[in-house]
Amino acid sequence: MEKSLVRKGVIRCGERDIRREAQELARHIPARLAPLAQVAYNYFWSWHPEGEKVFRDIDEYGWLLSGKNPVRFLWRTSQHSLERAAADGELVLRAEALQEALEDELNREPADDGVPPENPVAFFCAEFGLHRSMPVYSGGLGVLAGDILKGASDRALPMVGIGLMYHSGFFHQRIDASGYQHEYWYATGPDRRPTAKMTDEDGEPLCVTVPVWGEPVKVHAWRVDVGRIPLFLLDTEVQENSPRQRFITARLYEGNHQIRLAQYALLGVGGISFLHALGIDPSVIHMNEGHPAAATLELVGRLVREGVSFDEACDRVRQKVVFTTHTPVPAGNETYPPHEFGAVFQDADSSPGTGLENILRLGRIHPDDPNEPPGMTALAIRMSRSTNGVSRIHGGIARRMWQGLFPGRSEEEVPITHVTNGAHLPTWIAPEIRRLLDRYLPEGWSSREQVMDPDTWAAVDSIPDEELWAARMEMSTQLVSWAKSHSVIDRLTRGDTMEYAMAASHTLDSGVLTLGFARRLATYKRLYLLTYDPERVLNMLQGPHPIQLLFGGKAHPKDEEAKHMLQRMFQLKGDKRVAERVVYLEDYDMGVATKMVAGCDVWINMPRPPLEASGTSGMKAAFNGTLNLSVLDGWWAEAYDGENGWGIDGTEDPDHGAKDSRDAAAFYEVMEREVIPLFYDRDENGVPHGWVQRMKASIRTVAPRFCATRMVDDYVRKIYRMENFI
Numbered sequence: 001m002e003k004s005l006v007r008k009g010v011i012r013c014g015e016r017d018i019r020r021e022a023q024e025l026a027r028h029i030p031a032r033l034a035p036l037a038q039v040a041y042n043y044f045w046s047w048h049p050e051g052e053k054v055f056r057d058i059d060e061y062g063w064l065l066s067g068k069n070p071v072r073f074l075w076r077t078s079q080h081s082l083e084r085a086a087a088d089g090e091l092v093l094r095a096e097a098l099q100e101a102l103e104d105e106l107n108r109e110p111a112d113d114g115v116p117p118e119n120p121v122a123f124f125c126a127e128f129g130l131h132r133s134m135p136v137y138s139g140g141l142g143v144l145a146g147d148i149l150k151g152a153s154d155r156a157l158p159m160v161g162i163g164l165m166y167h168s169g170f171f172h173q174r175i176d177a178s179g180y181q182h183e184y185w186y187a188t189g190p191d192r193r194p195t196a197k198m199t200d201e202d203g204e205p206l207c208v209t210v211p212v213w214g215e216p217v218k219v220h221a222w223r224v225d226v227g228r229i230p231l232f233l234l235d236t237e238v239q240e241n242s243p244r245q246r247f248i249t250a251r252l253y254e255g256n257h258q259i260r261l262a263q264y265a266l267l268g269v270g271g272i273s274f275l276h277a278l279g280i281d282p283s284v285i286h287m288n289e290g291h292p293a294a295a296t297l298e299l300v301g302r303l304v305r306e307g308v309s310f311d312e313a314c315d316r317v318r319q320k321v322v323f324t325t326h327t328p329v330p331a332g333n334e335t336y337p338p339h340e341f342g343a344v345f346q347d348a349d350s351s352p353g354t355g356l357e358n359i360l361r362l363g364r365i366h367p368d369d370p371n372e373p374p375g376m377t378a379l380a381i382r383m384s385r386s387t388n389g390v391s392r393i394h395g396g397i398a399r400r401m402w403q404g405l406f407p408g409r410s411e412e413e414v415p416i417t418h419v420t421n422g423a424h425l426p427t428w429i430a431p432e433i434r435r436l437l438d439r440y441l442p443e444g445w446s447s448r449e450q451v452m453d454p455d456t457w458a459a460v461d462s463i464p465d466e467e468l469w470a471a472r473m474e475m476s477t478q479l480v481s482w483a484k485s486h487s488v489i490d491r492l493t494r495g496d497t498m499e500y501a502m503a504a505s506h507t508l509d510s511g512v513l514t515l516g517f518a519r520r521l522a523t524y525k526r527l528y529l530l531t532y533d534p535e536r537v538l539n540m541l542q543g544p545h546p547i548q549l550l551f552g553g554k555a556h557p558k559d560e561e562a563k564h565m566l567q568r569m570f571q572l573k574g575d576k577r578v579a580e581r582v583v584y585l586e587d588y589d590m591g592v593a594t595k596m597v598a599g600c601d602v603w604i605n606m607p608r609p610p611l612e613a614s615g616t617s618g619m620k621a622a623f624n625g626t627l628n629l630s631v632l633d634g635w636w637a638e639a640y641d642g643e644n645g646w647g648i649d650g651t652e653d654p655d656h657g658a659k660d661s662r663d664a665a666a667f668y669e670v671m672e673r674e675v676i677p678l679f680y681d682r683d684e685n686g687v688p689h690g691w692v693q694r695m696k697a698s699i700r701t702v703a704p705r706f707c708a709t710r711m712v713d714d715y716v717r718k719i720y721r722m723e724n725f726i
């Protein structure tokens with residue numbers, strides 16, 4: 001291993017492997033561009049204001065073809081483009097400046113947060129959404145995990161991430177001509193990505209062994225750099241493993257229960273073994289969602305093998321572990337029949353450590369009820385010193401849901417708190433808006449001290465309406481032209497008629513009020529409310545003050561209900577107004593999300609309360625002056641102030657039909673009465689001043705309170721600090 005574990009608060013394990021890959025890449029490109037080889041191997045570039053532009057300016061088309069993966073791009077782009085870029089003195093200077101910015105980032109002193117650099121926070125999650133070029137995420141949970149790592153890097157908080165390297169990632173989506181979703185996977189092997197396989201001192205792959213299904217599974221690991229934070233991704237694609245064992249890290253959220261449990265065992269048990277092998281002793285283990293909960297079993301097992309009693313071991317482990325729950329839907333909190341647990345954790349039964357019966361008891365709400373299937377969330381709550389939900393409302397829901405774990409306590413007394421989610425501002429803010437903020441906000445606005453201070457953001461009001469509107473038009477034009485070309489291709493690929501395919505290119509229009517709705521297609525997100533009254537919405541699509549709709553999102557492969565919901569919406573496509581003004585963007589991912597949250601005028605969210613734990617895409621939209629029109633659930637119930645968007649009744653109603661009909665009516669009402677008139681109320685230069693006021697209110701009020709900086713600050717102050725619990 002490296003000589004010392006940390007340098008300037010950054011964990012060094014695997015650093016040498018990253019350097020080796022970067023050096024190999026540097027030898028392939030012209031010497032004057034060599035600084036970019038280092039830059040390419042740290043996702044820092046992706047949120048640096050100049051990062052993407054440097055790569056794009058080398059070869060724009062090649063950059064897009066590479067999926068904005070800088071490593072693949074630099075390997076694959078033509079020598080001709082590279083030579084030309086190397087001859088461009090100005091571009092070379094920008095490349096050098098980018099590398100220096102990265103060096104400065106890595107050389108900062110670690111934050112004084114009570115987390116010792118050699119005992120970092122270990123942040124465990126089944127998925128991480130860092131960038132579209134690293135497909136080991138599916139949606140909101142992963143993007144949140146990525147934004148936490150980025151926020152921790154900005155703060156120079158000592159942290160490492162632990163996840164899995166899925167070789168085929170999450171599924172890709174294809175919609176057929178009837179509107180039915182099909183899934184497909186393809187291998188997206190980690191080579192030629194900004195990752196390095198970690199090696200030991202002999203140069204052999206670093207290897208730990210994890211017992212799954214009663215057999216040892218060999219596990220390798222990859223390092224991915226996220227600013228100052230290393231993310232370690234475990235991988236069973238190892239030659240000595242059987243095909244079944246190798247499949248453990250094939251797909252994210254695999255439908256097969258046994259594979260899924262094996263993934264959780266790998267993440268939790270493997271993650272702890274791996275940290276141990278590296279010599280990292282974390283001061284806090286943060287489990288993001290219940291998937292990594294088996295980490296606690298491994299920690300207990302290790303203590304018991306040292307001679308500590310089981311109960312004492314559980315107590316000690318609890319002092320280190322904190323847990324964030326994200327799922328207010330009981331079905332989302334996975335439970336498994338005991339025999340399935342038993343099959344995966346077979347070893348536990350024979351080990352002197354935990355014993356299967358103990359594991360099952362820890363995972364049940366009522367430990368003595370042999371008929372209750374154990375679950376990951378109950379296990380996680382029981383084994384953590386702190387549990388939090390992800391918004392104020394969700395904290396309350398979690399207290400209600402898990403009261404059974406705290407016998408004798410009233411709902412209010414259940415020790416579950418909340419940290420409202422945030423989104424990483426530098427990642428999600430469009431360059432057009434960032435330029436305005438740089439010009440009109442106080443110097444240093446994005447620093448930790450200033451970005452959370454509402455006073456910093458008061459200056460948003462000093463941006464001239466014309467300038468903010470011009471930025472909006474620019475962002476909207478980019479989105480619409482991209483959506484046009486994409487949807488023509490999507491439609492032709494589905495086998496639609498030429499006429500229908502061309503309709504998208506004819507009439508999507510950047511001057512038209514654009515509504516966006518894109519997220520996981522679960523039924524409770526109620527996409528169908530938009531077309532609840534088809535005639536009424538069809539009328540909005542035409543006329544002197546038209547709207548257009550951009551949709552996106554994937555249904556879980558096994559969620560037939562959601563797939564049919566989408567298919568029913570597609571039945572409207574025969575209507576000319578729909579063909580021309582409604583577009584479904586396939587294969588929603590972080591790349592599509594980036595374009596949509598910046599380029600739409602209104603961001604819609606219609607979850608059935610209280611099922612939206614937080615939601616984060618609306619935050620990303622608000623940073624960009626895209627106005628939220630949402631049910632007052634999750635984060636929006638905390639953010640909405642009457643001026644910064646629109647809210648729809650967030651109260652719960654067990655009568656789903658009645659609630660749907662009321663909420664749909666409220667949606668149409670606010671669209672017709674307020675949203676459409678305000679958008680089209682223009683001065684002689686075409687600027688809608690009333691609308692721009694709302695855009696300003698949205699940026700000003702949401703950015704300081706819902707940025708990842710504030711979220712990480714809350715985690716440090718409320719959750720990670722030990723003194724809160726003594």
Ligand SMILES: *Cc1c(COP(=O)(O)O)cnc(C)c1O
Nearest residue numbers: 139140519589590593615616617
């Ligand atoms: C932000 C994001 C999400 C989460 O969106 P919600 O509105 O919170 O459901 C999902 N997928 C992608 C790709 C995202 O970027």
